[in-house]
Amino acid sequence: MHVVIMGCGRVGSMLARGLEKRGHTVAIIDQSADAFRRLSPSYTGRTIVGMGFDREVLIEAGIEDAEAFAAVSNGDNSNILAARVARETFGIGNVVARIYDPGRAEVYQRLGIPTVGTVRWTVEQMMRRLLPEGSEPEWRDPSGTVRLAEVHVHADWIGRLAFDIEKATGARVAFLTRLGEGMLPKADTVIQEGDLVHVVMLERDAATIEAQLGTKPEEA
Numbered sequence: 172m173h174v175v176i177m178g179c180g181r182v183g184s185m186l187a188r189g190l191e192k193r194g195h196t197v198a199i200i201d202q203s204a205d206a207f208r209r210l211s212p213s214y215t216g217r218t219i220v221g222m223g224f225d226r227e228v229l230i231e232a233g234i235e236d237a238e239a240f241a242a243v244s245n246g247d248n249s250n251i252l253a254a255r256v257a258r259e260t261f262g263i264g265n266v267v268a269r270i271y272d273p274g275r276a277e278v279y280q281r282l283g284i285p286t287v288g289t290v291r292w293t294v295e296q297m298m299r300r301l302l303p304e305g306s307e308p309e310w311r312d313p314s315g316t317v318r319l320a321e322v323h324v325h326a327d328w329i330g331r332l333a334f335d336i337e338k339a340t341g342a343r344v345a346f347l348t349r350l351g352e353g354m355l356p357k358a359d360t361v362i363q364e365g366d367l368v369h370v371v372m373l374e375r376d377a378a379t380i381e382a383q384l385g386t387k388p389e390e391a
Contacts, residue, residue, distance in 0.1 A: 179210065
């Protein structure tokens with residue numbers, strides 16, 4: 172898929188490299204042409220000089236054909252403005268913004284815009300938000316039999332009990348990440364919009380469980 176990145180600092184350049192390695196096309200926007208020197212010599216995507224919240228700049232970057240947008244400049248205001256333009260003007264579903272101020276990050280999370288802090292979260296975690304399909308392994312036991320993974324769940328799982336996932340799949344919900352904080356699910360814990368669901372499952376069942384959680388839950 173095509174991904175547009177605003178900000179070619181350390182995080183932006185690493186994201187671009189990681190996305191291209193996974194076979195995705197990338198366009199990266201920065202106010203300074205010098206910033207593009209951080210990109211790998213093997214980078215084949217587009218580079219656009221400009222403001223990432225400018226409509227014409229975003230169109231030049233291919234936002235109309237993009238499926239994901241990351242705002243990772245060094246300014247909170249610019250990042251959140253660009254994220255809102257990508258989502259509200261261009262209808263991009265997978266949008267993530269880098270926010271330095273934890274208090275502001277929580278506010279935007281509640282508004283439905285996923286945010287990534289500079290200390291708690293890494294490029295890998297941002298990648299998971301941009302590319303939510305299936306699962307991203309976080310741990311495997313030494314035998315390779317058991318996997319802990321963050322699994323993308325269909326929107327219709329929102330409002331269901333975390334325990335419903337266990338009943339439907341036979342896997343175990345190890346923990347949830349909600350508003351940047353880990354939490355252990357209880358019997359009455361309900362999946363909320365923006366939750367990241369971390370599941371323990373057998374490696375051999377991973378594809379089946381990913382497919383189950385990626386579709387609407389069956390009604391009992």
